Amino acid sequence: MTTDEPTILATSGGLRPGERTYFEFTPLTQYAVDLAGVAGRAPRVCTVTTAGGDAAHVMHGLAEAGRIAGYEHTNLQLFGMPNVADVEAHLLSQDVIWVMGGSVVNLLAVWRAHGLDAILHRAWQAGVVLTGVSAGSICWYQGGTTDSFGPQLAPVTDGLAFLPYGNGVHYDSEERRRPLIHRLVADGTLGPTHCTDDGVGLLYSGTELVEAVAESGAGAYVVQRDGDTVREDALDVRRLPARAGGRR
Template identity: 60%
Template structure:
């Protein structure tokens, strides 16, 4: 099964504290899986922890979440070598690709090295649902703000560009995120972008935003644009609450 249009759910969430394990699948990730339209079998969900160096503990957490949620979980790791013989065949066989957070600069470098970015575009066009959190949100966009280079945030401008916008994550929880995102759009370093509070996701159908969704009441998404005077203008977007 595939989604009925190229689909991305880019988030600052998607997991919640687990009762029997560290994390459980949150409403945003469950919704991403629902968008794949799988019926009569467990959905195939491939997890990428490239942004945190394919840490074994993170992969273990994923398999705990997948088992609890009833997914057919698998993963693609790139350290110290790819764990599958054919990356393209592996990714195209999925219903959902779920990308974890960490260093988006490191993620993009490793994906470029192994040709993963090109395959992601092919999978997206073929109807595989793409989702992820933090670095796994920024990567689908043209760029955003990142702590990949140190505690002082910097721009990242070499995202995959599947959607032609920039992306601000953790907009309400990390104090540097909002002012830097606005500054980078105002000075033209980044194009018009969408930002998400923690627990919020952006659903793109094709290259356009379809709606903003939240796991937590009161949380929002934002459109940030550069006006004719070279100033950043922020517009709060309504979000639809997903039930757990």
Template identity: 60%
Template sequence: MPASTPTILATSAGYRPHRRLRFGFGPMLAFALELGQECGPRAEGRPRICSIGTASGDDKSFQRDMEEAAREAGYELHHLSLFPAPNVEDIEDYLRGFDVLWVNGGSVVNLLAVWRAHGLPEILHRLWQDGVVLAGISAGSICWFEGGVTDSFGPDLQPVTNGLGFLPGANGVHMDSEDRRRPLLHALVADGTLGTALCTDDGTGLLFRGTELVEAVAETDGVRVTRIERGADGVAVETDLPVRRLR
């Protein structure tokens, strides 16, 4: 069952410590699945997630960890792999069978290049318009915007300006745990390299209906979501947004 409107959940969240597994799924992933089942739960059973790990080269060990976390949470999880070749014949038809497409972190630059080689931007745009929820963390958050900052090229952060552009402006991720991101985003917004940036601390996310930000949400306490925009004097101005705590 699709979401009621085109929906994107862009986050720096989703996973939490687990006493037996590498990680478990937190409230943010549960929220994504709620969004994906707005028109009613699937008649055939468990919520269905497709994990897309292009940004980390479809790492097989991480895919197994995702499957274990999904089993523990009671979700049905499968993968779209593009390395060394697509693991399904009809990508669009395959992806249409899920409630949520969850894009994992890694290199957003490599993700965008590989997706474009396989026609994913056009496929994902159609699915988004048809109500399949698009969501993700880190690179899987930045990709939906026009741009952001990334360590995809090496240890020094650099701008990326060729995002998919489903959402306007830029996206900053891991703002509280990677302290080099904030000053660079301020500089890039101030000089016009990037448009207005919506930024998430670890544990937070941004919910969009169509291209409009509906709310900021968090799965932990004491975290911030901010907007960085260019002021009239050409200086970047940062403001805090209200955040709803997920339970």
């Protein structure tokens, strides 16, 4: 199944430590799967762990989380070589592509080296739901803020730009994120920037922001220049229903 329109759910959530497992998927990821409209079979969900260097324990934990959630789960591994013979065919066969957090700068460099930027654009246009957390959110936008270069946050401005905005993640939990976003928007480094507190996701149909949704009590915001100042507007946020243990 694919969506009628290109669909992205960009989040600061979707995954948490499990009660008896390393990870479990949470309502934001379940919502992304629901958007794919799968019926009569297990949803095909491919996780992408490039931003963390395809760490074995992370891939194992995601596979376990996918099994618990009832997905037909695969993981696209790029280190030290792709683990599937035809990356494009594999990704285009998915219902949802979910991207793990980590270094968005490294993710973008490795994806471009493997031509994944163009492949993901084709998957998005074909109706495969794109989603992910943190670096797996920023990557879809023009840019945002990152600790990829070191402990001091810095701008990244060469995202895939499927969405023509900046992106701010972990807006409430990392105190340096908000002031840097405001400064980057004020000086023109970033254009209008869409931001999420932890536990919140932003749904886009094509490039249009449709709604903000949350798996926990938090907010979403649009930051943009307003004359010589910066304005931050809070968005209405719809609370997603809880699903115990990440199960469907």
